[in-house]
Amino acid sequence: MSGTLPGAVSGPREGDAFIRVVHSISRLCGVAAAGLLIAALLVTCHMIIVRSFLGQSTIWQTETVIYLTIGAICVGLPYVQMLRGHVNVDLIPLAMGPKLRLIWMVLILIVSIVVVAMIAWYSWEYLHQAWKRNWKSPTVWAPRIWFVWTAMPLGFGLLLLQLIADLWGQLRGYERPFWLEGK
């Protein structure tokens, strides 16, 4: 096993125009995710002040914080993928030769793409249903579920896009399989 975050700080190597566009989108997602997290922090503080010092009701804050953070996590998925920030254990690829390693990498990206696409698809179906049937959260505040759920298909959809760009980058040879140095 080796350290697996070589690109974490410097960012990945760019390839062609397609990859650059996808990376710009992912970067935008990163900024959005950070913004949502900060908003969650501020709302939590607001809740504490309003409840403990002003003695007022805190009806919308808990849910808002949860939804902001879920939004941050989902929307941030492609950004972290672009930074190679999703940790992995590359025990098996380390034992492989360069050729087999490329095939293995492509295989793994395809499996990832299939699963992420499936989740994005079913998220979309759920979103559609929540919107059509006007589902709300069962609280006094009762925000609409579809609004919150948008984060799921959006986040997984953009993660799918980033994974496709990664696959493209591997096939065109812009990046090394598993970002490992060759033997």
Add this chain to the structure above:
Amino acid sequence: MDPLTLGLLVAVATIAVLFSGISIGVGLLVVAAAFLLIFDGPRSLEMIPEIFFGDLNSFTILSIPMFIVMGAAIASTRAGADIFEAIERWLTRVPGGLVVSNIGACALFASMSGSSPATCAAIGKMGIPEMQKRGYPDEVAAGSIAAGGTLGILIPPSVTMIVYGIATETSIGRLFLAGLVPGIMLALIFMAWSIFATWRAGGAHIFTGRSYSLKERLEILPRVIPFLVVVVLVLYAMYGGIATTSETAAVGAVACLVMAVVIYKMWQPRAIWGVLRDSTRESIMILFIMAAAGVFAYMMSSLFITQALAEWIAGLEVNRWVLMLIVNIFLLVAGFFLPPVAVILMTAPVLLPILQTADFDPYWFAVILTINLEIGLITPPVGLNLFVINSIAPQISLRTILLGSLPYVMCMVLAIVILCFFPWIATGLPDLVMGEAIR
């Protein structure tokens, strides 16, 4: 297929997939989806997004990013370095003073956070680079924080103890007290091992560091005041009836950000973005794994694997200590794959009655269970703390983190053995404070 075979199949598949080089979160989703598809039918795949979302839909879990922001803000300023400089100057005569104080900091932080990865992230962010800088071996620097982080769910407040208390109808207050002394004991064992490991790795020079004059020791103190103010503020928010355990995380995070900007003059947008970018990346990485582990746990529960194994253990007719040994091995293996809360929800209702029939104390058992599950946090294939360290200290390889953590696993096994011989370590304090439990 009988659950034992099925469980074995899941274990082998999980290890193979997670070591394949796929990212851990996606890997867990792949295994869960595959087994659900084969053994539960295609319709169960539809539910994966809902379960993923449902696992994130909890305020308690969402305090983790806030603690990560807190750690990143301290680490990015001179505050972190100042604190360790002060520790260095004051603890120069204590062998391995820095690693001792890092584990101490984990224990202290554990008393503010109910989660292990959060404890790990907050302390490790500044602690690991400092230890490396001062000549501690990488194994000790990474291992001590990974292990120290696990104290988060043993020392109160603890999310897993609350879940255990509700699932088994035992007193949460008593459970909290039961975890305290074993938590401190475990911290001491970690410290002892860290000192020994540092010395053995040829770090003897660390113990004979230069001595500091009283003047040098005193002049550093004003520089740690801002940090102490933050700590006092957080403790006040939590124990003074201002905020709940999870909410406290936000107080700490905002206080640390404000401290970084106002006191340490972190004006430049670049620097602030650096803190935000790092904590966003780490939070998303860890919460993605946690939500995916929740989907994995749903698959395990749906296929009734964990429960069937627990029931199988329940049916065994063996000596009570053999029973305890089997239960421990079972929990250990379950912890390798599943997050602590999931293991408790699936097994506690089945296991606890049997253990009580065998005359084991439920509060004592909660501590044993928690330590077992803590081990799972620092072992592959799903070791949340390992991944946190890997993310906050990318300069240390996962292999080194893993090797460094293994001795601490042994420390935890030792703690379990000690607790088996001296159960009063866990039950003594609650009995003293709350009176003998009605058992």
Add this chain to the structure above:
Amino acid sequence: KELRLSHQFATGDVRHKVAEMIAEEVAAANVDLSIKIFPASSLFKANDQYIPLTRGQLDMTLFPLSYAGGQQPVYNLTLFPGLIKSHAHAKRVNESPFMEELEKVLNEEDVKTLVRGYLAGGFASVGDCVTRPEHVKGKTVRAAGKGFEEMLAHAGASIASMPSSENYNAMQSKILQALNTSSSSFVSFRLYEIVDCYTPAAENALWFMYQPVVINKTTFDGLTPEQQKALTDASAKAEAWYFEQAQADDAASVEVFQKAGVKIATMTEEDIEAWKAVAQESSFKKFADEVPDGQRWLDLATSVE
């Protein structure tokens, strides 16, 4: 054939026993049908059970129907202040036209009710006791149920929304000063360890929550007539027992709190009327305004003597 039943309650809870009873009876009927129980949220989280149930991904559940109030707003009436006075009244409501209408809504969502049952609850507080609306003024309260939250807010309480896992810590550190939930939850959350006063459901009670055993309708229709009969017979038996236990639960909770040295307060008939007056101005009004056909549903629910 095997049916899967999920619920959120601990294995010592009366609601788990109800589920177990159905499972045992059905197994004893020998009609090639078994029920596998997933207790304590070990399969689905409490709030995440309804949608899988409507889609047939989960066969059965025992849960507070008001948790699905976001999907069907009328379900909020099953946890609403001032609609039910006592367990005997709850039993009459179960057999009323209101429940028949509600069953139609459930059926449209592909859900069928097997066991009807209400559980009662009360208040627990740190500091002074809560029996009248003016007692919650200025207090931070966590209530279960939209209708109750609206009523308490109208009475001047500040409503805190926090996950139930935080209740214990929050009450201990006095962030929460009062809590409103069911008798059995008071006991299973061990709140008697930390509260000063308990206002249980007694002769007069305010808080009733409908917690039925429900099954996916398509799944039920797919069973053989013998299996259906076994299931409905078992449910009828469980329902009778559930009703008895619901009352016993209130008494048992009082005993537990008393033993722990907690002060016990009681609500008078006049107190209940005072709460109802607050509810009329808040939750009733809001329900009638917000829910389509709301006034008709309210009339239907309040028409039961």
